[in-house]
Amino acid sequence: MNLLGTIHYSALFAAAYLVFLVLLAANVSRLRIQHKVSLGEGGNRDLRHAIRAHANSVEHGAPFMVALLAADFVKVSDPWILWLAVAFGAARVLHAAGMFDVGFNFRRVGAGLTLVVELALAGVIVGGV
Incomplete structure (x- = not known):
């Protein structure tokens, strides 16, 4: 039973994850302005990490959202x-935090958990749980 009434969890999570991506993108923009870098990372370590945190979140988030909506569909x-x-x-918050010097273990745990959850989602879609 969906506790939210007519709003599906997949749609709600897609919206929440989009906010997370916007925050990561805003951080990249903030660092670009601060360090006066238009393209690339300009040799700046913090900007490079911010770009990768955002890009990696998009790389995993986009297919996950499609699969999550597919899970809802089936x-x-x-x-x-x-x-x-x-x-x-x-998992994605842990990974992003690890990219920003909170600790490499956060990044490692976040990456591992991301892969496990992605595989679990594939399994429940195929298994029809």
Whole structure:
């Protein structure tokens, strides 16, 4: 049962993840302005990491969102969609934090959890849980 009424968890999570991507993009823009770099990273380590954090989040987020919507389409149960979405979001936040010198282990755990959740989502789509 969807606790949100007519709003599907997949759509809600897609909107939340989009906000996360906008925040990462805004950070890239902030650093570009601060360091006066128009293209590339201009040799600036912080900008390079911000660009990669944003790009990596897009690289994993776009296919995950499509798959999450597919899971909704094939009627995967709401609890599965909810928990996979939350786990993916947490994994991506950990990975991004690890890119910003919070700690390499955050990045490692975030990357590993991302892959596990992506595979789990593929499994529940095929398995029709």
